[in-house]
Amino acid sequence: MNTLFGMYHTIGVSLSALVLITFLLAGTVKGMIGMGLPTVAMGLLGLAMLPAQAAALLIVPSMFTNVWQLMAGGHLRGLIRRLWPVLTMICVGTFAGSLWLGIGSGKSMGHALGAALLVYALCGLFLPTLKVPPAAERWLGPLCGLITGIITSATGVFVIPVVPYIQGLGLDRNELVQALGLSFTISTLALGAGLFWNGELGGSEIGASILALIPALLGMMIGQWLRRRISAIWFRRVFFIGMAALGVHLMIAG
Template identity: 40%
Template sequence: MFDVFTICIILATFLLAGAVKGVTGLGLPTVSLAILAVAIDMPTAMALLLIPSVVTNLWQAFIGERTKEALLRIWPFLLMATVMVWLGGLLLSQVDLALLSMLLGGLLIAYSVVNLAGFGFTLSRQQEVWAGPLLGALNGILTGMTGSFVIPGVMYLQAIGLTRDVLIQAMGMLFTASTIALAVSLQGNDLLSAELGMYSALALIPAIIGMVLGQKVRKRLSEQLFKRLLFASLLLLGAYIIMSAVTR
């Protein structure tokens, strides 16, 4: 299905994406999609990220001491983010993905610039009641259409004031549930095959290596530096998504 050069690109992409995820807690799907979409088509790239994303996110979500705290806080958001992926999958073949990618890239850039400039927003516990399900539904639709789990999910998790460790685990839960729902959606739309599953399993190896290396780096970071790297990563990812969409 893929030539040797393309396989090397896939492996290198997941090594880099795993390292970014290890440092910031996110980025594996977005980095891998942004790079692979240049070499292969978007639905195929989405299929390739499934196994690396599920395994690394399960690891991130449940290896820690704040699992119960995170789950109790975000379950309404998480539920809607999962069940609405199917709707995005139905729209996948009916929407101009280049325009949607540029929109997502623009949102990532705007959100990153606002936070890097110190103008981040917060949501109260009362606002979480309605904002969680609403933003979760939007996140699920965009996940089904683009394979990106970040917008507006990470914005929401950041806005409700989670500490670094809880935020990392909460993002892992969101990304795990979204990946599983995405796999079901792709299978239902005949965009997932056994051969793609084999390549996705192969991509898990460099993804784990990269994640372990990234986690070692993260342990040396202060809370403030971690946040700066998080938003700087989102800014770069947004810019890359837009450039990829424009040049596609």
């Protein structure tokens, strides 16, 4: 029990409340648009704690919700055959980045997190859906996976450039949702391994992450309820504008 609540005792009541509210909001975003939980969590928690602490907190909520997303649909085997080079290079990039960079505590990592959020938001707002030619998958997929892994190891954000790449493969909606869940699951596992290697993920952090799963799941239910009642296009636009504002703030403040 001490392990389960230890990190929350250490960070205090105010920061603990921020963690719970953040994962409620992050879960709502994921329930609404099918992604965004780690990005929202890293962006908001990055305002008040070190990126490594924020990344450790998101491991269990991200893993659980992405496996849930991954298991929906019947395309898993085919997606693994198609995406294994990307997934492999995500792991390689994350492990290499964890040895080389790691999620540090300096202002430079806060700036890097802000830059990643801003690029992600600008891509979501302005970048048209890419069309990846089948012939390009052989080299572009591993390259996107490697870059995504390196960015993941430094910032805890694992959406750039792999999300635009997967969206450009011409998958149908169910395949796309499952493919994103597969990519995010592998990224979460690789990030967790990198944090553990660098001594940033122990019993206290895992316990705190388990508790963060509760508001994340509640938020997902709220998001699914909202999805039936408001425009998903409007919600996505507001989400990306918010991520851009967070990114700019973190780039300035570090």
